[in-house]
Amino acid sequence: MAEASTENLKRTPLYASHVKxxxxxxxxxxxxxxxxxxxxxxxxxxxxxxxxxFDVSHMGPCFLTLEAGIGGGDAAHAEIAALxxxxxxxxxxxxxxxxxxxxxxxxxDGGILDDLIITRPIGDEAQGTLYIVVNxxxxxxxxxxxxxxxxxxxxxxxxxxxxxxxxxxxxxxDVMADFFPGCEELKFMHHMPFEMNGxxxxxxxxxxxxxxxxxVLIPAEAGLPLIEEMYTDExxxxxxxxxxxxxxxxxGLCLYGHDLSPDxxxxxxxxxxxxxxxxxxxxxxxxxxxxxxxxxxxxxxxRVGIRPLERAPxxxxxxxxxxxxxxxxxxxxxxxxxxxxxxxxGYIAAAHxxxxxxxxxxxxGKARPAEVAALxxxxxxxxx
Numbered sequence: 001m002a003e004a005s006t007e008n009l010k011r012t013p014l015y016a017s018h019v020k021x022x023x024x025x026x027x028x029x030x031x032x033x034x035x036x037x038x039x040x041x042x043x044x045x046x047x048x049x050x051x052x053x054f055d056v057s058h059m060g061p062c063f064l065t066l067e068a069g070i071g072g073g074d075a076a077h078a079e080i081a082a083l084x085x086x087x088x089x090x091x092x093x094x095x096x097x098x099x100x101x102x103x104x105x106x107x108x109d110g111g112i113l114d115d116l117i118i119t120r121p122i123g124d125e126a127q128g129t130l131y132i133v134v135n136x137x138x139x140x141x142x143x144x145x146x147x148x149x150x151x152x153x154x155x156x157x158x159x160x161x162x163x164x165x166x167x168x169x170x171x172x173x174d175v176m177a178d179f180f181p182g183c184e185e186l187k188f189m190h191h192m193p194f195e196m197n198g199x200x201x202x203x204x205x206x207x208x209x210x211x212x213x214x215x216v217l218i219p220a221e222a223g224l225p226l227i228e229e230m231y232t233d234e235x236x237x238x239x240x241x242x243x244x245x246x247x248x249x250x251x252g253l254c255l256y257g258h259d260l261s262p263d264x265x266x267x268x269x270x271x272x273x274x275x276x277x278x279x280x281x282x283x284x285x286x287x288x289x290x291x292x293x294x295x296x297x298x299x300x301x302x303r304v305g306i307r308p309l310e311r312a313p314x315x316x317x318x319x320x321x322x323x324x325x326x327x328x329x330x331x332x333x334x335x336x337x338x339x340x341x342x343x344x345x346g347y348i349a350a351a352h353x354x355x356x357x358x359x360x361x362x363x364x365g366k367a368r369p370a371e372v373a374a375l376x377x378x379x380x381x382x383x384x
Contacts, residue, residue: 026241045338053239056166065128084118100206116132165218168239191203202217210251246337259332343377
């Protein structure tokens with residue numbers, strides 16, 4: 001999970017808390033971030049059974065607002081949605097107030113520049129703005145694309161000086177309800193505004209572990225005491241990047257820069273569901289010709305789950321073969337604590353993508369047995 005360079009690293013507002021809690025800090029997405037606290041295995045299993053608190057302040061929360069300002073109800077939302085829809089293939093116009101949608105930022109060839117979540121705010125007076133969270137490593141790129149493409153029409157306001165944290169796991173809802181009464185009524189991929197310690201914040205029911213949970217965007221002066229108080233709850237423990245990666249892998253969720261990249265289309269990535277019917281019919285998004293052709297004819301390769309049949313994990317870059325012929329590559333791999341065995345994802349030629357297909361993984365020049373598996377490896381427990 002670490003990057004090579006340790007120079008010029010930024011620190012999130014929770015840096016001192018990580019040190020206090022005994023976090024092992026590593027470079028990640030330009031920040032000094034905790035990779036683990038008591039250990040990846042323990043943190044992973046804690047999140048599956050209790051409530052794990054993740055610092056995701058390195059991500060790219062922002063607000064995209066009409067140049068003319070906010071207000072104006074549905075008409076203002078339609079206007080800001082039309083602008084962002086020139087860059088993504090999802091139906092943003094149809095979002096209900098408070099609803100969020102996962103989508104992808106596309107290049108002109110239909111490749112994925114990033115995955116992101118776009119949320120429509122609640123209240124007529126807030127329409128004409130979108131709350132957007134992009135990946136930390138890609139935020140400067142993404143924000144540059146927004147500002148260039150929408151210059152003179154929309155204004156971008158960064159919010160990455162605030163705390164963004166995720167509380168994930170089956171007991172997260174009970175913990176959150178103690179601090180944000182009413183949040184327990186939220187469904188998956190919906191949000192509500194709250195006030196905490198005199199500061200406005202956003203509570204979203206989402207996350208990237210496959211478990212039920214929430215993400216909270218909050219100013220540091222209100223968020224620091226909130227998190228300190230949460231840590232006094234015996235159901236809550238801090239969780240590092242290591243467990244965040246193993247949790248999302250077990251849940252079949254992509255990591256940008258590994259499972260998603262500019263030379264991978266959303267259809268190859270098994271993300272066709274982010275392109276709603278209206279957008280497919282209009283075909284008015286970047287790379288639409290290629291993407292619509294793949295939707296109709298099927299892609300040449302597909303993202304699949306992979307189960308090594310021996311105990312050794314298959315790491316990123318491992319070659320996939322069938323009958324001695326290379327047919328794909330592992331893009332994410334490691335040990336899955338919840339399934340007590342190695343799990344992986346990768347891209348494989350469509351002819352070999354069916355679950356149960358026997359494959360070989362070339363590890364240190366030797367073929368190791370594996371098979372294609374259905375995703376996710378563990379059930380997803382979102383609040384629908």
